[in-house]
Amino acid sequence: MDDDGAERAMTHARSSTREASVGLERAREAIWKMLNDGDSDSGSAFDDSFLDDDDDGSVAVTARASVPLTPVGASIDARAKELEARGLALARRLELTSPSGTPDRAPTREGGLGTEALERAIAERDLEIYRRDEELRALRESVGALRSADEEREADASRAQMEDAERRAREAQAGARAMREALRDVETKHARERARLLDELRDVRAAASAYAMELKSLTSERARTNANSSFVDASTQRELEATRKRADVAEAFATNLERMLQEKSEELFETTQERDDLRRRLKATSDTIDSLEREWLEVSRQNASAQSALKEENEELHRVIDDLKSAEKRGFAEAEAENEALRARLHAQNSGSRSIDRNLARESIASLRSNVRELKEDIDRKDAELGELRGVIERKSIVEAINAEKDAVITALQAQINARAATENTQTVGKRIISDASSDAELDAFKELQTVAEALRRENDALRTEIEDIDADGVFAECLTLSRRVRAQDSLLTSYEERLIRYTEQLGIPFSPERRP
Known part of the structure; x- marks a missing residue:
């Protein structure tokens, strides 16, 4: 019974993969045919002979080198080719593993992933069709406006020539x-x-x-x-x-x-x-x-x-527009029918893709957690830089206070020196002779005060040079920039945490974010 069930599962997966690949190629064929009919008057038509069957039964898409694919269309085609290769590899693996009687669940998961990717590719191709339709409509409107403007201009010129x-x-x-x-x-x-x-x-x-x-x-x-x-x-x-x-x-x-x-x-x-x-x-x-x-x-x-x-x-332009409209209607009808069939098949396979969604959610949660950790480390680093800048600002204020105090001391000493010099000038010569001993002591004290004043003045000059080297506006601007970055990273971290909480609630996994300081 297990061997029969595994064989049926492998057969079903193989047929589903092949049908999805063929359906996607038919949808692409119908879309490119419609775009070819829409672009036939501008010389940028798609190649209508792009389906070739290989010997091994796979469908290979060959497009001309001059086909002007959009970036989204090129990415969708690359993704479709990748899905085809994965589907063929899956089919080969199923064929190799079917005789042994040991079925593997990995191909089933890969088939579910391929189905999910196929559904996303179909949705992106629908969006591309809608965008091309809008571009075609805008092009027709611009052509009509230019033609009407040319007709009016030629009529005005002819009328002016006739009147002249x-x-x-x-x-x-x-x-x-x-x-x-x-x-x-x-x-x-x-x-x-x-x-x-x-x-x-x-x-x-x-x-x-x-x-x-x-x-x-x-x-x-x-x-x-x-x-x-x-x-x-x-x-x-x-x-x-x-x-x-x-x-x-x-x-x-x-x-x-x-x-x-x-x-x-x-x-x-x-x-x-x-x-x-x-x-x-x-x-x-x-x-x-x-x-x-x-x-x-x-x-x-x-x-x-x-x-x-x-x-x-x-x-002639009206005939071309009518042909384009009819071709668009036919192409959209065929593409819609193919898309409906593919959606029906994908809806039937949604039950097997829920485990895949859980794995993808767990992987996304792990990546989000790593992003949260990186953001927290970045925030801590920015906080350390901000603390260092605050310390620099505090040291600058302390140095300014010390310099102000030293300026006051130097001013007082200079006033004392000036007062003593004036007093000595007013004394008589006799008093100077009598008070030689006291004058020598005062001179020593005066020289000591001058030495202290010179030392304080040199230290004050050095501190002033250090203060002038510090750019207060630059430090303040850097602080503001760091504060804005911290707030932006904090809001980004909050959004990540909210997404993690929402995902974990949907998956039933307990999660509580860490409390930030």
Whole structure:
């Protein structure tokens, strides 16, 4: 019975391990296929031919070198390969130990550990799928925003170009109309003035010729009369003079009219040149209008082609997004089905993994206890350093008090010396001779006091140098830093102790933290 039970247990463990490995590979295949479909438009697609069967029945995963795996995905793949290797080793060990009839509980524990690790790997892969879905959604939103911004920018640029071309065409047409009207007015004005001057010149010339003919007839008649009679009365002379004056006036008026006609001819020549210049400018304006019309037509054609290209690209993008959504739904449905199957199998094996949880908890408690001991040792070391710093501060205060007392003694001795010197200066010479013996004793005492004062002064200087070498601000800052570190380590130690208490309560192991000083 024991041999049959061991054989059934080993067979069940072997089949569970193989099914878990195959299920994990199917989930990874579905996930990578979904990511491949999602990344097909950006050129970073996964390899869809990554499953190869080895000769020994194991499933080997081969991915291209260009697959952009994330750090979490790479760690999950490495963990999955490690679990596969452990599952195969476990299966081989079970096959080797099954004929002997001595079943081992270690493979069962390893199978439970592999199942737990597999469940964690599946949870991490679900999290990775969710993150990739969020990245894909954010990428689609950014692509849509960029495309809409590009469309708006291109539409604004096209609209501005069209408005500028229309404005320039309107201005050119208005300038051409104004030049045509000005040219027409100038030509009409100069034609009327020229016709009027020609009429006046014709009338003057006719009047001058009439006066000349009349003068000629009067002269010939007067010549004939003078030939017949030698008497010429005064009235005839006056009439001749008046006729001569009228002829001179008519000649002067004709000369003036000819001069005015020359000036008008010059003005007409200048006007003709201005008209030619205006015609040239009008031709240039017409050419500009034609070029603007051609540019406007070209811009309109480009806008139409760009709008059609944008429309086609937008439709293509919508088709790609629809394909991505359908591929995501299919991939998520397949992955969810595989995950549900794996969770069902793992839930069936939870009863055998409780002992594994207890072992892991004991190991974690041992590690936490070692951490607690290290923290306590660190706290004790910091407390010793803090005590040393406090002793340094106390010694510094004592030295300052001693220095103050020595300064007071030196000041008093100096005052006594000054007083005695003043007293000796005021004494007379006779009294000095009388009190030679007492003066010698006082001089000895004075020298002794000076020696003591010098010794005290040197000691005071040495103490002052020692006090100045001590950095009070640095010592105080170091004390504050050590106090903060002690408080932080104390809070960390408290959190570790709380976790230990919680774990031991769950496992039923008695534990009470040590009381801290």
